Amino acid sequence: MTVSLNDIAERAGVSVKTVSGALHGGSARMSEQTRLRVKEIAEELGYVTNLAARSMRQGWMPLIGVVADELITSPFATEIIRGLDGAARASDMAVFAMTLNGSRDVGAVIEEVRRFRPRAIAYAAMYHKTVALPEAFVETVGVMINCREANNRVTSLVPDEFGAARDITSYLVEAGRKNIAFINLPGLLAGELREAGFRQAITEAGLDGAGTRVLPAVRRAIYSDRAHSLVLSHITELMSGPDRPDAILCGNDRVAMEAYAALRRVGAQIPDDVAVASFDNQVDIASRLDPPLTTMALPHRAMGRLAADILLGGDTTPGELHKLPFQLVERSSV
Amino acid sequence: MTVSLNDIAERAGVSVKTVSGALHGGSARMSEQTRLRVKEIAEELGYVTNLAARSMRQGWMPLIGVVADELITSPFATEIIRGLDGAARASDMAVFAMTLNGSRDVGAVIEEVRRFRPRAIAYAAMYHKTVALPEAFVETVGVMINCREANNRVTSLVPDEFGAARDITSYLVEAGRKNIAFINLPGLLAGELREAGFRQAITEAGLDGAGTRVLPAVRRAIYSDRAHSLVLSHITELMSGPDRPDAILCGNDRVAMEAYAALRRVGAQIPDDVAVASFDNQVDIASRLDPPLTTMALPHRAMGRLAADILLGGDTTPGELHKLPFQLVERSSV
DNA sequence: TAGACGTGGGTAATCGATAACCCTAGGTGA
DNA sequence: TCACCTAGGGTTATCGATTACCCACGTCTA
Helix, strand or coil, X not given: CCCCHHHHHHHHCCCHHHHHHHHCCCCCXXXXXXXXHHHHHHHHHCCCCCHHHHHHHHCCEEEEEEEECCHHHCCCHHHHHHHHHHHHHCCCCEEEEEECCXXXXXXXXXXXXXXXXXXXXXXXXXXXXXXXXXXXXXXXXXXXXXXXXXXXXXXXXXXXXXXXXXXXXXXXXXXXXCCEEEEECCCCXXXXXXXXXXXXXXXXXXXXXXXXXXXXXXXXXXXXXCCCECHHHHHHHHHHCCCCCCEEEECCHHHHHHHHHHHHHCCCCCCXXXXXXXXXXXHHHHCCCCCCCEEEECCHHHHHHHHXXXXXXXXXXXXXXXXXXXXXXXXXXX | CCCCHHHHHHHHCCCHHHHHHHHCCCCCCCCHHHHHHHHHHHHHHCCCXXXXXXXXXXXXXXXXXXXXXXXXXXXXXXXHHHHHHHHHHCCXXXXXXXXXXXXXXXXXXXXXXXXXXXXXXXXXXXXXXXXXXXXXXXXXXXXXXXXXXXXXXXXXXXXXXXXXXXXXXXXXXXXXXXXXXXXXXXXXXXXXXXXXXXXXXXXXXXXXXXXXXXXXXXXXCCCCCCCCECHHHHHHHXXXXXXCCCEEEECXXXXXXXXXXXXXXXXXXXXXXXXXXXXXXXXXXXXXXCCCCEEEECXXXXXXXXXXXXXXXXXXXXXCEEEECCEEEXXXXX
16 A cells, blocks of 8 residues: 555654654654754655645645636646646646537536545636636635636736737838738637737828728638638739738738748748738747748736746735736848 | 535425435435425525535545646647546546646645545546656556656557558548658657658658658757748758659648648649648648648647546556547648 | 344445644743 | 753544444344
8 A cells, every 4th residue: 555654654653743744844852863864764665755644734735727618728828737737846836637529518517626636627718708707616726817707896817918919010111011911810700809919000000091900810710720721812812913912910820831832832022022920829830830930829828837836825806817928039031 | 605505405394305316315214295395495595515525425526637747738638638527527527737837746736636535537648748747646547648657657648640540641642642751740759650650651651762851840859939930941952963852741730731831932833733631730830821731630629528537437458559540631631 | 042144235444645622841021 | 950942753533434242122933
């Protein structure tokens, strides 16, 4: 069987309380000699703390539970976990993620996580969206990551889509571009907010008349690998029309990848004829496109880190909405 | 505080044992009436099983621990978790992953996981490799995923690199290609095995003399985003040399992405002038390249699933090496 | 009609770590 | 010399779920 404090106590000829103090309680009163002997024996016997037992007294396990939309799939989403994990480790906590793959019953999954008695629970979404958490769980979930709770009852961390779109657009303008087309992701909250930021930057630059356009990237509402892409046809049309854009802002790096292919077909040079910029910074893709893609990096890691801080520090007023800034990654497509 | 069986028992006017039986023990002897009443009260009070408490008697938590090389980063690696998770859920188990991000001390991380008393532990690697597990842990780790234990003491699940390379090469040959260059990943076990498979297929096809070449994709041993790529220079050279290949097999989809860019620069058409194929099936990339990339899909999900089956079923002789087949995903680059 | 058996349910020990509380011996100040 | 302090450590209740064991009926069977 597994080694318990009792076994160590017996072997060392002291009581369990002494063993417990020697191994875990840093401040327990005892001679350095005893402490060392106990530690040695523990090592020798291969003792491993039983967190389940400890949690019985403590009331919770050293876990941060994460209920994920459908998380683990995307390369960025994993960044959220990394951010959480890093911050959690500093408090000797582990991150325990559970995905509701298709399961429509959020409550059931939250309960599944609660069975493990985590110290705190976060809800994380794959795409930036609004989530209507069932009433019974607004108390249970401490932080919403990459999504906001419908009624602003839960502290929420989201990317600053508006600001990012405004900034990248201004960046294009500063690079001398005057006719910018935005191939946006339709049907997504992120898309709506970005469109607003885009339009504001355009207005601020006094470029309203200059043929600015916002077009959808796909036909189906949610952007997925199976949605039929409109990128090729849009770009073909844009580039053969009377009002050719000199910059294309894409909804994400995958859309940009398709845009590159489309621009190549119509013989346009990047960035000489047309600058391309986008959102995400999916490094695999962005750094390997030719030319490498300038893109706004999503603050996933930062959201994860902040989430852990809030959950463990716990000194925020519930309901706050934190908008985290994107980061411009300049490559050579602008 | 949280609701316990005791609270329910009190409210229902029965003993804890009855409550326990009603909620969990399917076969416990008791009237259907009592069972229903107890369930109702449990629901009403919002009871959530305390797995830590249960685990004290059971001896383990319903968890499969996964110690990951540096896993969570890659899009395929997450497939391993998904495979594990799916199979684990069927047994009402959860997957608990812990990454050794840079921490060189595998043992320490394994112990961290052991503190949670998982039912079984798997070790998963990001790249197919050989791992020398410290002696003390060969008993602890039940399955190695995407890697093999150095001394064959632990059951290991790995992709059949040799077979995959042989098959995709034969596929190229069958498509009429006679002069195939392989831009391989240097310094990796997968690369070595694939090279052997590649050579065997070439020999079998009687194409030994035909200018077959194996070239490294990068200068540094381990392929990462910072390693300096040799793909462009290789392809430029190959295509301008006297013995132009009519097919290029790439080490992975990211290499293929660079190969596409390089071929474009030298004006070669895919697949008319040169066919391109690779390994991984990183859908994001493979399906969006122009033309879409034909590639051998890694069996990550299958490895995860099999791992869970082995860990929970437990009827394999330790030390077995399972080689799982890749799956050919035909698109239009060949 | 006594013993056997089945049904519905109670009692209490148990798992491992923790912590509130208690004990002892030696030392100290008044 | 005595009440008191302190270092060092022991005892035991506790957390919540499970389970071995026991009890009180009612029903059958020999």
